[in-house]
Amino acid sequence: xxxxxxxxxxxxxxxxxxxxxxxxxxxxxxxxxxxxxxxFGSNIIGHSPAVVQNAIIDxxxxxxxxxxxxxxxxKLADLIRQAGPxxxxxxxxxxxxxxxxxxMRAARAYTNKDVVGVFGGAYHGVHDAAxxxxxxxxxxxxxxxxxxxxxxxxxxxxxxxxxxxEALQRIRDLKGQLAAVIVEPxxxxxxxxxxxxxxxxxxxxxxxxGVVIMLDExxxxxxxxxxxxQSKFGLSPDMVTYGKAMAGGLPAGAVAGRAEIMKVFExxxxxxxxxxxxxxxxxxxxxxxSLATLSYLHENRESFYGSLEESSADLTDPxxxxxxxxNTPLHIIRNxxxxxxxxxxxxxxxxxxxxxxxxxxxxxxxxxxxxRGVALHASRSIYLSAAHTREDINIIVDAMIGATEDCASDxxxxxx
Ligand code: PMP
Numbered sequence: 001x002x003x004x005x006x007x008x009x010x011x012x013x014x015x016x017x018x019x020x021x022x023x024x025x026x027x028x029x030x031x032x033x034x035x036x037x038x039x040f041g042s043n044i045i046g047h048s049p050a051v052v053q054n055a056i057i058d059x060x061x062x063x064x065x066x067x068x069x070x071x072x073x074x075k076l077a078d079l080i081r082q083a084g085p086x087x088x089x090x091x092x093x094x095x096x097x098x099x100x101x102x103x104m105r106a107a108r109a110y111t112n113k114d115v116v117g118v119f120g121g122a123y124h125g126v127h128d129a130a131x132x133x134x135x136x137x138x139x140x141x142x143x144x145x146x147x148x149x150x151x152x153x154x155x156x157x158x159x160x161x162x163x164x165x166e167a168l169q170r171i172r173d174l175k176g177q178l179a180a181v182i183v184e185p186x187x188x189x190x191x192x193x194x195x196x197x198x199x200x201x202x203x204x205x206x207x208x209x210g211v212v213i214m215l216d217e218x219x220x221x222x223x224x225x226x227x228x229x230q231s232k233f234g235l236s237p238d239m240v241t242y243g244k245a246m247a248g249g250l251p252a253g254a255v256a257g258r259a260e261i262m263k264v265f266e267x268x269x270x271x272x273x274x275x276x277x278x279x280x281x282x283x284x285x286x287x288x289x290s291l292a293t294l295s296y297l298h299e300n301r302e303s304f305y306g307s308l309e310e311s312s313a314d315l316t317d318p319x320x321x322x323x324x325x326x327n328t329p330l331h332i333i334r335n336x337x338x339x340x341x342x343x344x345x346x347x348x349x350x351x352x353x354x355x356x357x358x359x360x361x362x363x364x365x366x367x368x369x370x371x372r373g374v375a376l377h378a379s380r381s382i383y384l385s386a387a388h389t390r391e392d393i394n395i396i397v398d399a400m401i402g403a404t405e406d407c408a409s410d411x412x413x414x415x416x
Contacts (some may be wrong), residue, residue, distance in 0.1 A: 015375060020047035022387040025375060033370065034392055034399075037377035038385045041219055041338070044245040044308075045296060046387025052248040055292035056285055064285045072287045079294045080246075080256055083221065084230035086237045087256035091265060092282030096218035096243030097125030099253035100182065102276045103239050104129060106255070107180035107212040109264045109274045115155070117171060117181035117211070119162040121189045124182055124216055134159030162187065163194045168205045175209035180239070182214040185229025188381055191338040196233050203235055212261065218243040218253070222294065223383075224336045226301040232336070248293030252286035304386060308337045311384050314393045315339070319400055328404055329416050330358070332382070339382035343416070361412045368406040372399035 015027040023046060025035045035047070045052065059072075077090040093099050104116050118124065120134030128149050135143035140161070142154050158174060160167040160181070171181060183202060186193055193199070206213035215237040221228035222245040229235060239257035246252060255262075255276075264274045280286075297304060316332045316339060323330045331344045343358045358365060358380065369376055374396050376382070388396075407413060 015370065022046050022049075023385060023389075023392055031373075033373055033375040034388070034396055035375050036382045036384075036396070037375070037379075038383050039249050040244065040377075040381075041223060041383035042244040042247065043249040044223060044383075044385050045248060045293060046385045047249070049248075049387070051296050052289050052292045055288040056250070059284050059288035062284070065280070065283050067279075070282070070284055070287060072284065072291055073282050076287055076291050076294065079291070079298060080242065080254060082298065083227045084236075084240060084256070086215070086230065086240050086258060088259040089257060089262035091255045091262065091276055092287070093253040093255065093276065094278055094280040094283070094286070095125070095251055095253045096216075096241065097127055097130065097253070098278060098281070099218065099241035099243055099255050100124040100130055100216060101127040102274070103214055103241050103255045103257070104180060104182065105276075106257070106261065106264050106274045107214060107239065110261050111179040111210065111212060113177055113179040115158050115174065115177045115179060117158045117160045117167075117174075117178055119160050119167070119183055119187070121162055121187050122182070122184055122216075123188060124184075125218075128153055129156060132157040134161065163198050168201060171202075171205050171209055171211060175211060178209070178211045180212035180214045181206050182216050184216045184218075185220050185233055185235065186224065186335045186338055188219050188338060188340070188379075190333065191335045191340055192333050193233070193335055199229075199233050199235060203237060206238075212239055213237045214239040214241070216241050219245075219338065222246055222297055223338065225305055226297055246294065247286050247290040250286040250289040251280070252282075252290055305336075308384060308386065311388050311390075311393055312337045312339060314390065315382070315384065315396055318397050322401055323404070326404070326408075328408070328413060330404065337384050339384070341376070341380040341382065359416065361407045361416075364407050364410060364412055365403050368403035369399055372402050374399040374403075 017025045018028045019026045023034055024032050026032050073092060080090050081087045093102060108114055118133055122133060124130035131145040131149050132142055132154060133145060135141040140159060142159050160170055171178060185199060203213050215229060215235060217228040217240050221242045224232045238261055241255055243253040265276055267273045312334055316334050320331055329343055332339050332341050366376055
């Protein structure tokens, strides 16, 4: 195993990958691992599946950056429109971060208000405004994720507490300032939906208050269902952001929204509109991969999502049963095929009782698991794909139990 320190200060060793096929990744020493991250969830059909690979190769013969609208973009927009009632018009960009940055700007322009409500535990990308969030310890206070975020931007973000009635009241109180509220229907940081009713109430509250309700479906879109969280939870937001699984592993993003709001991108007579666009927005390779992925998911949606749900349950249930019966403080929480391994002493849906920082066992568990042929990302998030077979799931379950026993015999659970 070749290792290198990770960026960002974690001491978790990293494998250096040279290739990936199906659900397996191969490192530069030719070791194979079953991958549990799958490109942060973007490779939902698997690594380099023929259906996406062929589309990329075909497109590579035709060119890969036109800088102008392509016929494939029009076909892709048609498919995305079928994913939910909010998706009346679509704008392409190059990543999920671009999508949330552009969507926030559009909501500010549409409402002529500046503040965006963001929930504690949320992740919306790498731009400055997305890295001002609620302090996990004190959700009503603001915290910056990492250094370098100007304090001057703090007044443009309002931290809200996910799942709470106070958040709904805060939206009512601040309706004169709030342009939008952005929410992941299921948070990757804690993939449990405590109350589907609350999500509906959030939507209704925003609508009553003239606040744009923005669903960040970069992770959940085309993963929880073809229609993502919109269809799984019966939501009908104003704007939606996409990325990740949409493009089957290539860099891409999209902003979808109600026609009336999306008009802010049109150049008016005076040339004033919301600026959006970048050199690689809607680039032909990403659009080809997206079109192939979404066509495949749409055609196979009846069986695809049922089987992804089954694999996810087949992985989670025996492990949680084993950890519970062996009194081990580990647990996998999940919604659909979004899973996260947490350090917690009992099954809990309370995010304050659980941590994805696995404490003293963190690196050890990771290394023991690698030794058993399974790669778990440092975030401890798990995103299965259609390429994970029943046999692969059994191997993962055995490897995780083995890694738990390794950690136990090293005495690592002793003080937990
Ligand atoms: N929003 C959500 C919900 C995400 O999960 C992510 C990526 N993890 C982003 C936005 C940012 O997307 P990207 O990494 O493509 O910039």
